[in-house]
Every structure is written in structure tokens, then in C-alpha cells.
Amino acid sequence: MSAIRIEQTYPQPTGVVWRALTDPEVVPRWTSTGAGGRPVGFSTEVGTRFQFIGKPKPGWDGVVDCVVLEAREPSVFRFSWTDSGSGDVTEVAFLLAPTGDGGTRLVYEHTGFRGVGGFFMARLLGRVRRTMLRSGLPPVLADLA
Numbered sequence: 001m002s003a004i005r006i007e008q009t010y011p012q013p014t015g016v017v018w019r020a021l022t023d024p025e026v027v028p029r030w031t032s033t034g035a036g037g038r039p040v041g042f043s044t045e046v047g048t049r050f051q052f053i054g055k056p057k058p059g060w061d062g063v064v065d066c067v068v069l070e071a072r073e074p075s076v077f078r079f080s081w082t083d084s085g086s087g088d089v090t091e092v093a094f095l096l097a098p099t100g101d102g103g104t105r106l107v108y109e110h111t112g113f114r115g116v117g118g119f120f121m122a123r124l125l126g127r128v129r130r131t132m133l134r135s136g137l138p139p140v141l142a143d144l145a
Contacts, residue, residue, distance in 0.1 A: 002113040002122035008106045008133050012141045014096045017104040018074035020140050021094050030136035037064070044071040066092075081110065083121075088114065108133060 010017055020026050028038040037052035048068045056062035063084045069091070070078040078093040090112035097105045108129060113122040 001111070002119045004108070004110040004122050004126040004129060006106075006108040006126070006130055006133055008108070008137075009099060009103055010106065010138065010141055011101075011103045012145045013102055014074040014098050014104045016141055016144050017096055017106060018077075020137060020144060021096075022071075022073075022077060026140060026144070030140045031132055032136065044068060044073065044077065046071055088112075088118065088121075106133070 020030060022044050024039045024042045027042075028036065031037040031052075031054075037054040039050050040053055041050040042048070043050070046068050050066050050068070052064040052066065054062045054064070061084055065082040065084060067080045068078075069080060070076055070093075075096050076093070078091065081090045081092050082088070090110060093107075093109045093111075095107040095109070099105050110122070110125060110129065113119065
């Protein structure tokens, strides 16, 4: 099984990072460096079904179906991720912890990719997520702080 794991530290406190990751008005601002996913029907309530709607690409309609599995503000946000093209169900987790200097350590995990197709999907999505978390999210956090 393949997985994506990205660790990043931000100077903003966990509350600000949590908001950037979970506020449906803010999320598209940093996901625009990827496929521009915007959450539709989103809430952090466990059991909520929502979709990320992104820019369609050849072989992908731009829709991802999700269900909130766990939400403990401001430290854990976990949801399922089902690509409408493949139907494979994977899991995304944002794990936040305060740093000693008032910042936030974020661990992003996307697990459950299976087989050869999953291996290649994890590699592709990993590159996109690194760009979002390293280039897209920092200016949004600076604006929120």
C-alpha cells in the first residue's frame, strides 16, 4: 500500500492553521495551487458527506466524494476520499500540534492507495499536495494572521 506523508511547520498558531484547513471560504485560496478544489456541503461534523470540486482533467471529472471521520479542533481533521473516477476509497488526515515558539507543526497523511495504480496516484497527488502546503498555504496563513 502507498501513502503520502508531508510534514510542514508554520509560524502561525494552530487555530489559524485549523481555520485555513477547515473554513470552506478559505480552502480554495490555498488549493488553487493544485486542482483548485473547493469544498461543497462541507462541515467538520463527523459523518458529514461533502465533495471537493476541482478543475476536471483528462480521465478525471474533478469531483471527490468525502465523509468526515474525525474532527478534534484544533488538532485532528480526518476524512475519507473517494475519487469518482476509480471508486477507490482512501483517507486524508491533517494532524496539527503547537510548536514551542507559537507556531504549528502540520502532518498531512493520505493513506490507502492500493496496487500499481495507487502507487502512481500517490506520487502524483503527493507532488500536488506538497505544492499546496509549501507554496499555497503560507501566504493564506499570513493573510489570516
